[in-house]
Amino acid sequence: MLEGIEVLLHSSIKISKEKVIYIDPFKIDKNYNDADIIFITHSHYDHYSIEDINKIKKEDTIIVEPKDLLEKTLNDGFKKDSIITVEPN
Numbered sequence: 001m002l003e004g005i006e007v008l009l010h011s012s013i014k015i016s017k018e019k020v021i022y023i024d025p026f027k028i029d030k031n032y033n034d035a036d037i038i039f040i041t042h043s044h045y046d047h048y049s050i051e052d053i054n055k056i057k058k059e060d061t062i063i064v065e066p067k068d069l070l071e072k073t074l075n076d077g078f079k080k081d082s083i084i085t086v087e088p089n
């Protein structure tokens with residue numbers, strides 16, 4: 001039932017099913033560049049770490065994040081059409 005789901009470190013989770021999904025990537029050990037989707041829950045350094053995001057993102061990765069991170073994510077090199085912003089509730 002939990003096959004393909006890994007708890008990495010802290011609150012970081014990787015789901016490897018039809019798509020590769022990361023939630024709050026943090027302290028990623030090497031370059032995987034395999035993320036189809038990255039979910040970021042909030043802006044704290046241990047949830048939004050551009051160093052770790054760069055280790056997992058690929059050319060067509062979609063990032064789903066709170067609206068208040070949009071400007072930061074754009075400044076970190078993501079294209080607007082690859083970002084989905086969400087709001088609480």
